[in-house]
Amino acid sequence: MTHLQRTQAPQFTALERLAPIPYNIHTLSNGVPVYAIRAGEQQVLKIDFIFDSGEYWQKQPLAASATLNLLAEGSSSFTAEQCAEALDYLGSYVYYNTTKHSSIVSVYCLEKYFEQSIQIIHDMLTKPLFLQEKIDTYTAKKRQHYIIESEKVEVIAQKKFANALFGSQHPYGQSAEPDDFLSISGQVVREYHNTNLQPQQCKILISGSYKPEHGTILENYFGTNNWGNSAEQRTCNQFAIQQHSEQKQYFERPNAVQTALRIGKPTINMYHNDYAALQVLNTILGGYFGSRLMSNIREDKGYTYGIGSGIIPYKETAYFVIASQVNKNVRTQAAEEVYKEIARLRRESVPAEELETVRNYMLATMARNFDGCFSLSDSCKFLLEHDLTNEYYQNYWNTIRTISAKKLQEIANQYFIEETLFEVCVG
Numbered sequence: 091m092t093h094l095q096r097t098q099a100p101q102f103t104a105l106e107r108l109a110p111i112p113y114n115i116h117t118l119s120n121g122v123p124v125y126a127i128r129a130g131e132q133q134v135l136k137i138d139f140i141f142d143s144g145e146y147w148q149k150q151p152l153a154a155s156a157t158l159n160l161l162a163e164g165s166s167s168f169t170a171e172q173c174a175e176a177l178d179y180l181g182s183y184v185y186y187n188t189t190k191h192s193s194i195v196s197v198y199c200l201e202k203y204f205e206q207s208i209q210i211i212h213d214m215l216t217k218p219l220f221l222q223e224k225i226d227t228y229t230a231k232k233r234q235h236y237i238i239e240s241e242k243v244e245v246i247a248q249k250k251f252a253n254a255l256f257g258s259q260h261p262y263g264q265s266a267e268p269d270d271f272l273s274i275s276g277q278v279v280r281e282y283h284n285t286n287l288q289p290q291q292c293k294i295l296i297s298g299s300y301k302p303e304h305g306t307i308l309e310n311y312f313g314t315n316n317w318g319n320s321a322e323q324r325t326c327n328q329f330a331i332q333q334h335s336e337q338k339q340y341f342e343r344p345n346a347v348q349t350a351l352r353i354g355k356p357t358i359n360m361y362h363n364d365y366a367a368l369q370v371l372n373t374i375l376g377g378y379f380g381s382r383l384m385s386n387i388r389e390d391k392g393y394t395y396g397i398g399s400g401i402i403p404y405k406e407t408a409y410f411v412i413a414s415q416v417n418k419n420v421r422t423q424a425a426e427e428v429y430k431e432i433a434r435l436r437r438e439s440v441p442a443e444e445l446e447t448v449r450n451y452m453l454a455t456m457a458r459n460f461d462g463c464f465s466l467s468d469s470c471k472f473l474l475e476h477d478l479t480n481e482y483y484q485n486y487w488n489t490i491r492t493i494s495a496k497k498l499q500e501i502a503n504q505y506f507i508e509e510t511l512f513e514v515c516v517g
Contacts, residue, residue: 108487110480111470116305118313120289127297130463133201135298140474141193143286151266155188157279163224166217173210182207190261191405192475201299205307216317220276233271243343244415247350247516254512255356255409257332262404285324289317293474297467338513349421349517353428354411355510359403360476366489367501373448374440375399376412382431393424418517435502439495452490
């Protein structure tokens, strides 16, 4: 009989390298690239239709998200109810996501119902009706939900913070108002669809139990030049960043129990050589539960239930942000402690044990992001959205493995300067 060893932990072995995402590329007859990842043992597939569009290309607020979400509200062959019922019967699920630079329709389906699911998605994407009745119902619901959410201090703080960094006229800093929902019309969404959800802006990513016949089906439905509408020419919008003149702003909400705090600044994005190193530094500061901000402001001072920091990358820039909600009576003290932790990163070298902990945490997180067909798909989607290659992840991985405390201190002194930070408090 074999006795289990329960007194010694298994031997720890660090991964030396990250295997590249194993995708193949082929192109449909109309030039739409298809990226295929065959992985996993389950007979399921995920298909992402990634359009180079998003909020950056909309002519008025909410046009991008409204157009994408209204695709399911009726097409030339299916009513909204028929579409929902058919997808439910097939066991398929559709998810819509609008970002600053992308509009994405993601489809999860069983392999045996792939063609039936694609037939419905094709009709939704290429022949939507955009009936005014459906638009009115959609905007009314969204507007009411938006009004309720807009009363929350964390929502107000995020809006004010983005506005302070980029200006109210820039897509990165612009926020919608309740009345913007009322201006969404059939003409608005049709124009956005005809100019931004067309073959020349599309990439298709398919993952799971992929087979060559799935590529043939995609060719049959999405390989033609005409997707049901003649694509209108679009012009590249040019926006100037206009930062707020006041770097520290406080907006009082008399009935609020807590104060929402945002501290940060515009910073480098994923195209910069220092980006991965800055992400390591950010993780030390506030990027995981054992971070310095959590240890100080939550565990030691008890000012908040949670605080964290992150770097939000866009195609043209990025921003660094520290976010938390604290008791109104201690907002000043909480902000002071944040600045102390930032200054400590600039002044002191990160201890070897702490750096090793963060290094292992980040490497394990990356490894999880490459585990399984859908995780691989999400990681690949990031590359496609931002025109990157597998080399991006390998360089990121190598930076985490090899970065030194000295280099991190140099990065802190270059990018974490207190005088360059913006602070927004609402509460």
